[in-house]
Amino acid sequence: MGRIIATPTAGSCGIIPGVFVSTQERFGWTDDRMVEALFAAGAIGYVIANQSFISGAEGGCQAEVGSAVGMAAGALTELRGGTPEQAVHAVGLALKNSLGLICDPVGGLVEIPCIVRNGFGAVTALAAADMALAGVRSVIPSDEVIGVMKDIGAAMPEAHRETAKGGLAQTPTGKAILSDLRKKGGRS
Numbered sequence: 001m002g003r004i005i006a007t008p009t010a011g012s013c014g015i016i017p018g019v020f021v022s023t024q025e026r027f028g029w030t031d032d033r034m035v036e037a038l039f040a041a042g043a044i045g046y047v048i049a050n051q052s053f054i055s056g057a058e059g060g061c062q063a064e065v066g067s068a069v070g071m072a073a074g075a076l077t078e079l080r081g082g083t084p085e086q087a088v089h090a091v092g093l094a095l096k097n098s099l100g101l102i103c104d105p106v107g108g109l110v111e112i113p114c115i116v117r118n119g120f121g122a123v124t125a126l127a128a129a130d131m132a133l134a135g136v137r138s139v140i141p142s143d144e145v146i147g148v149m150k151d152i153g154a155a156m157p158e159a160h161r162e163t164a165k166g167g168l169a170q171t172p173t174g175k176a177i178l179s180d181l182r183k184k185g186g187r188s
C-alpha cells in the first residue's frame, strides 16, 4: 500500500523482508498470500510483545532480532503449508537460537553489528522453518521460550541494552569508529 513499515523494530527490519522477498521469488506465491503471511508474522510479534520485549533497549538483541526471526520463521512455516502447531514450533526453535544476544551497536548507531545480524537472522528463520516442516519440535514450548527471553532481558545489564556501553561497541575498533565519526562531525 505504498508504506514502509519497519517491524518489529527498525534495527531488525531486514529479517522479515529478507525471508519474504526471497521465498516469494523462489516459490512464486501471490502478493495476497504474502499479505496473509504478514498477518501471521504480526500475530506472532503481538504475542511476543505482550509476553516479553521486542526492543533492544528493553531486552537486548535477543528481543529485537530474536523476535523478528521468530516472526519470520512462523510465517514462513505457514506459507510453506505447515500446520499452526508447526508454525509455533518454528517460533520456539528460532527464538531459542537468539537467547542471550546482547544489544551493542557501535556508537549507538544501528549499523554494526545490526546489519549482519539481520542477514544471519533471515538464515536462521529459513532453517527454523525447514526444521519445523521436517517434524522437529521445540522441546521447550514456545511460550516458555518467550518467557525465558523476558527473564534474560530483565537481568541483562544496562551496558548490553542499546547504550553502546558494552559488547562490540566498546571494543578498540568500535571505539575508534565512533572517535572517527566524531572527528568528522558525524556525531557530537
Ligand code: SF4
Binding pocket: 011, 012, 055, 056, 057, 060, 061, 062, 064, 065, 102, 103, 104, 105, 109, 110, 111, 112, 113, 114, 117, 162
Ligand atoms: S544490536 Fe541492538 S540496535 Fe542492533 S539490531 Fe540488535 S537490538 Fe537492534
